[in-house]
Amino acid sequence: MQLREALKTGLRTLVESGVPSPELAAELLLMHILGRHRGYLYAYPEAEISEEITRRYFQAVEERATGKPTQYITGHQEFWGLDLEVTPDVLIPRPETEHVVEAVIDLARRQGFERDAPLRIVDVGTGSGCIALALAAEFPRAVLFATDISRPALEVASRNAERLGMAERVKFLETDLLAFFLDARAPGQDFNQGPNENFLGAFDFVVSNPPYVAADELDCVQREVRQFEPRIAWGGLERGDEV
Incomplete structure (x- = not known):
């Protein structure tokens, strides 16, 4: 043929x-x-x-x-110029999510940070790792922590970091939102000395693209998302904005 x-x-x-x-x-x-x-x-x-x-x-x-998304069939999606592995365990990175990366870059610039600044950034609900890895690419001396409650998602994100040569700078943590940091000392401090209520001071930026679709809006979601993408990553909470 x-x-x-x-x-x-x-x-x-x-x-x-x-x-x-x-x-x-x-x-x-x-x-x-x-x-x-x-x-x-x-x-x-x-x-x-x-x-x-x-x-x-x-x-x-x-x-x-x-209805299965093309990205789950090919196993790939481009984000911020990076070729990322995607599986049904992670939300497919969207072009509009790049606005989060742009916002951090703009805010860092306005705060006087140079591109080679040794920033400390945490990405909450990292999924495929797209935001954390994009920021790691933009800030080559930054150290990033990326959290997710889903171990399969973290495995995908870790493979992406390894393949892109960023595994040494992006640390993936299986935890609910920021629970790891609430239960222990913030990065750069002694994790064995108990809770640290001021842990956010250890980071220059906290970023996230959390679930946002309310329970009563599920039927309005595109079939590809509703039937194939992990609901924990995009919605199903009562109001949609609890996170």
């Missing part, structure tokens, strides 16, 4: 299934299966693809047609 024909067939399936941005999804899935960039799809539309590649592509298309 020609590449162009496979792409056309995949697109038709996604359109009929009501998948958002079907053209983009069809292309991303084929790029993933082929291991090629988008330019290849446009440069060689008449290229013949093997039966095995065709089978795997249509299988991926069928998965996407069920």
